[in-house]
Amino acid sequence: MDPNTAEQLSALQPMPEVREVRDPDKVAEELVERSPVIDLLVLGARDGDPVSVAEHARGVDQDLSIVILAEPSRLQQIKRRVRYAPFLSGDVVCQSLAESDSVGRVLGEALVRTRQRRKHHDDVAATLAKLEAPKVWQPNPKQYLDRLLDHAPIGVAAVDYTGEIRTWNRLAASVFGLQEEDVIGAQLTEFFHPSDRRRLEDFISESTANGDKPSPGVFRAQGAHDDNIRQLEVTAAAVSSRSGVPGALVLFKDVTQQMAQEVERQRIEAQMRRAQKLESLGVLAGGIAHDFNNLLVSIVGNADLGLLLASPGSPVQNALIKIKVAGGRASELTQQLLAYSGKKEVRIEAIDVNPLVSELKNLLEVSISNYVLLDMVLSVDLPLVRGDLSQISQVVMNLITNASEAIGEHPGSITIATGTAMLTADECAERKTNWDVSEGVYVFIDVSDTGSGMPASVREQIFEPFFTTKFTGRGLGLAAVAGIVRSHHGAIEVQSELGVGTTFRVLFPAAPGAHLDAPKHETLEPAMERSGKGTVLVVDDEREVREVLSEMLEIFGFEVTAANDGIEALDIFRASPDAYSAVILDLAMPRMGGAETLQAIRAIRPDIPVILCSGYDEDHALKGDSRSAFLQKPFKLSTLINKLEEVLG
Known part of the structure; x- marks a missing residue:
């Protein structure tokens, strides 16, 4: 830059910052680095090609004012080039160096124009930004x-x-x-x-x-x-x-509906948990009943064997009779366990409730509190009902036991009453919510006590599984009672008053046309002739059961071969199938069960008589087999011998 130009630039107000670039090729690079700070480009024409430099500069900054200072001899040539340069437009001034007095004015005016253009563009950009910005809406x-x-x-x-x-x-x-x-x-x-x-x-x-x-x-x-x-x-x-x-x-x-839904969800979950517990208890009860029945086979069987050897009227005979009676009562308890577990087949028969109640009274008098007086008021000429004897007995026993516990260790009384009641269509409709009853005559059994009574809140829940107000209770008694009554198409009514007592009325549909089955009498007496013939294969996994069965059969003249499971029995039977007159076979055994063993034995010898025994009820797989008979454990000696003679023909 010549000294005169430098002096002219320094005289501008406000004085700009001046930066000198000696290499023309560096001008565009300098503009890029400093844009948009540079407001004026002054090019000298003494050396190089100022028009080409100006074109590159314009490509970087459209607002920049450019002044080319040239010698008078080159001024017209540079102007022509600027006019026809294809990439050079806008504010470009060509100034003669000879007119030194006007250089400062030209430079100042060019600088002002750049700054005006920049300000104008900034104002336009700001205005556009305001126009394009979303309007902020403010509600009332x-x-x-x-x-x-x-x-x-x-x-x-x-x-x-x-x-x-x-x-x-x-x-x-x-x-x-x-x-x-x-x-x-x-x-x-x-x-x-x-x-x-x-x-x-x-x-x-x-x-x-x-x-x-x-x-x-x-x-x-x-x-x-x-x-x-x-x-x-x-x-x-x-x-x-x-x-x-x-x-x-x-x-x-x-949140009324949400809370009701949550309560219902919890109720369903609790119901499922109760059902699972009941199922588990049922399995447990069935297993206990099965194992206990096996023990009773040995107890009752040995008592029968002892009676064969005891002198009539002797103390030993009396003791053995008591053992048999106790075994019979224990067997009744196992029947109830099987009924609860669902592994006892319901046997529907005609039942006279008066003898049933009398029997249970005698049985329960020794087990209820000594402070409680047990009384009966039985109506005469009651119609019969149809149902399962053991289940209806369970209903009455549970109600009497609950009544005794309600009285506790205080003087009181329990009254058992029977009679008939007529349910009208309207009365049946009132009970439809909880009981499956129809219009007609019903036989009722009332169990009334003078205990503490129940508030309404307790009465509403007494038939729910696991609900109990007793410290030692498990809440299964009345739930089981309700289940039995429903299965018999009956109903239960409860009346209770605090401090007065409670009455349970159980209604069973009357069956006026039903007849009682003839009572069964044992035909075998201990003094009968012991004339058994042939060999019997006894198969049972319980050693005590095998031993007592063998002794029973041998004392009546049979020869016995014993096996402890189905696999051993098949090995023995295959060796000599014609040597055996009959097979006595337990149903529930490890390794090979009784039903599977029976099929294998039948495959070897189809005509062999077989007696199947179980602590459970009769298996449905055995029905229709005319050469097979069933004995439920425990059984008496006379029952065993009679059944064996029956299958032997």
Whole structure:
């Protein structure tokens, strides 16, 4: 840059920063690095090609003013080139160095033009930015709040520091059935259940006392025009009036349906758990009954063997008879266990309830409290009922046992009464919710006690599984009773008064056309001739059972071969199938069960007589097999011999 030009630039006001670039090729690079800080480009024409440099500069910055200072001899040539340069347009001035007095003015004017252009472009960009920016919409505050409250999906009430309602939205009106004008000035707690009002006051006070957000509380509310109780989930927050008076904003949501659904879900889950427990208890009860029946085979069988050897009228004979009686009662208990477990086949027969009740009275008198007097009032000429004898016995025993426990260790009485009742169609309809009954005559069994009685809340639950009010109870007695009565198409009625006592009435449909089966009498006496012939294969996995069966058979003249399971029995039988007159086979054995063993034996010798024994009830797989018979454990000696003679023909 010549000294004169430098002097002219330094004289400009305000004085610009001047940067000199000696290499023309570096001009565009300098512009890029400093754009848009550079406002004026001054090019000298003494050396190089100023027009080409100007073209590159214009490509970098369209707003930049360019001044080319040239010798007079080259000035016209440079102007022509600038005019026809294809990439050079805009503010480009060619100035003669000979006119030194005007150089400063030209430079100053060019600098001003650049700054004006830049400012104009900045203003346009700012204006466009404002035009393109989204307009910020501001709602009317009061209208906004009113609409928000009216369309909120929860009830909203604003209360002052005294608890009086000052605002009440549309959903609140829907929940309580009261419009805003009906509640302004009333206490909010008035619309909630009386027993929840104090708790609601404390909840709102606690919620507004500090800045914490407490967990929602659930409170009961009642509508103005109905008696339906609603469950409301309530939250509260502190607010103040314009003058700074404190108050509260109370929000509530109706969760009645959700809570009912949750209760129903929990009820179903509890019902499933109870069903699983009942199933497990049923399996346990069946297993106990089976194993106990195996023990009773040995007890009752040895007692029978002892009676064959005992002298008539001797103390030994009397003791053995008592053992047999006790074994019989124990067998009845196992039948009840099997019935409870579902592994006892229901045997429907005609039943006279009066002898049944009398028998049970004698049985239970020794087991109930000594303070309790057990009495009977039996109607004569009762019609028969059809049902399972052991199950109906279980019903009566459970009711008498419960009555005794209700009286406890205090003087009292239990009365068992029988009679008939006529259920009309209307009476049946009243009972349809819980019992499957039809219009007609019913035989009833009443069990009344003078115990402590039951409140209504207990009466509503007594037939639910696992519900009990007894410390040692398991809650299965009355649930099992209800199940038996339902299966017999009967019903149960309960009357109870605290401090007076309780009466259970069990109704069974009468069967006027039914006839009692002829009583069965044992045909075998101990003194009968012992004339058994042939060899019997005895198969049982219990050693005590094998031994007592072998002794029973041998004492009556049979020869016996014993096997401890189905696999051993098949090995023995295959060796000499014609050597055996009959097979006595246990059903429940390890390795190979009785039913599978029976099929294998039949495959070897189809005509072999077989007696199957089990602590459970008769297996359905055995039905239809004319060459097989069934004995349920425990059984008496006479029953065994009679059954064996029956299959031998």
